[in-house]
Amino acid sequence: MRDMAQSVFMAGVLIGAVVFGRLADRFGRRALLIWSYLQMGIAGTCVAFLPTFSCYCVFRFLTGMAFSGVQLNTISLILEWMPPQWRTLAAILPGQSYSLAQVILAGFAYGIREWRWLQFTMSAPFFLFFVYSWFLPESARWLILNNRSSEAVAILRKAAFINGKQEEGEQLTVEIVESQIKGESTLRPSTSILDLVRTPGMRRISCRLMFIWFSTSLGFFIIATELQGFGISIFLVQVAFGVIDIIGKQASFTALDCLGRRPTVAFNLIFAGLLIITNIFVPPEIPTLRTLLATIAKGSLAGAFTCLFMFSGELYPTVLRQTGLGFHSMNARIGAIVAPVVRMTSNYVSFLPAVIIGTAAIVAGAVVCTLTETHKRPLLDTVEELEHRSRRKPQPG
Incomplete structure (x- = not known):
């Protein structure tokens, strides 16, 4: 039942990425962020008091949708308000907060053993965030374009x-x-997700990012699941995950500011893929080394994830930024759904999952190299601007 509830939550995250991404491009980032906080607070609080498992799953699904709304609209508002020189720092901070929250959650879970009270304690603050979000400004770029x-x-x-x-x-x-x-x-409002592949420049970006997001998520969730099977407590696993992610994201932030988006994401993915494949040749008799390599690979993939949110947001124009981020967040959730199936291939060949996710990460890193660098460049606002840049300077590869 616990696994089923988690799958329902992930399905909500997937659907929310598409629905809220599309609606945010139509009705604005601020409006959807306010709604997402309210939905998160109501649904999360109700979960703590519901009497049946079916009701529990319904509200967990709604919580997952709201989670996507908060995540996607936050990154879009940051990108669209910050000047290029501060964009990297501003976009990395929410990612670091997410990892720090994993550590804090582990502490609360250790102290509050009754799950209903833990759920209520973690959900109630969203009503405060809902009130505070009313004071956030709407994206000026979005207002002008509408x-x-x-x-x-x-x-x-x-x-x-x-x-x-x-x-x-x-x-x-x-x-x-x-x-x-x-x-x-010449601007027209987005009418469907097909706008992401309607023109040549948009098509090149969307198709490549689809594979990159899917491969990153697939590797991340398989490694995370494997690490949980090493015999240490859930509390220590949660704390370790948070600390590893913070280190990986901080290293990625430094590289983003010094080297740019494209080399940072590519290095994270290729490095993680090489570590995963190298781990195949480490004997089971050396579990410490195997755990260390897998842990570093997970931190590298976490860094790639954080960078991808910002890099993808900078690649898409304002009129389709939320739709694009929502669509690729959906691709990431599909990767998470496929992850257990890939893990099952170890029943036939023990090292096959590592070969699959390691190769996928390396290939994804190579694909990143074909995207346009966006470091310290102004955001694009319309599809016409993107197509003009694409024709003026063809993308590598």
């Missing part, structure tokens, strides 16, 4: 005032902010 330039100007003036640039803020006009968005006259 013919709400006057609202964008008001928000930008407020931001200028907070940052001590009141004089510059007063000089902003609707005409000035609209002039920063190219192709506005």
Whole structure:
């Protein structure tokens, strides 16, 4: 029943990635973030008091959907508000917070042994986040692209005032902010997920990212499951996962700022793949070395995951950013769903799962090298801009 509930939760995360990603491009990042916090608070709190397993699964599904909404809208608001030089730091901080929360959750679970009270304790704060989210500004880029330039100007003036640039803020006009968005006259709202593959430039990005996200998730969840079978307590596993992820993400942050997005993601994936395949040749009589290699590989994949959220968001234009992130988050969940099936191949050949995920990670790292570098470059806002860049500078490979 526990495994079934976890599968239902992951299904909610998958569906939420598609639904909330699409809706955020239509109704705005802020509105969907507010709704996601409210849904997370209500559904998570109800889970603690429901009397039947079927009801429990329904609300866990809703919690999974809300989780996707919070995750995707947070990264989009960060990318669309931050200037290029601060974008890396701002995008890495939520990833580090996620890993730190794993450690904190382990501490709460150790102290609160009754699962219902633990569930309530972890869910109630989302009502505070719901209230606080009302004070967050909508993406000015999204407002301008949806013919709400006057609202964008008001928000930008407020931001200028907070940052001590009141004089510059007063000089902003609707005409000035609209002039920063190219192709506005040809902009049309996204109508379906097919917009991700409708034009050549979008098609190249989407197809490559599909494979990259799937391969990263597949390897991450298989290694995470394997590490849980090494005979140590769940508490220590959860703490170790959090610490490993923090180290991996911090190393990735440093590389992102120094080397750029493309080499950082590619290195993380190829390095993890090589470690996984190397582990095949380590004798079972040396479990410490096998555990160490698997742990480092998981940290490297965690770093790749964090980088992919930012890299993918920077590759897509504003009008389709949430749709793209939602679609690829769905690909990642499919990788998590396929992971148990790949693990079952060890019943026939013991090292086959390692060969599959190791090879997939290496190939995914090679595919990353064919994407456009986005480090310290301005975000694209329209599909027309993306296609223009694609024609002006063809993508490698």
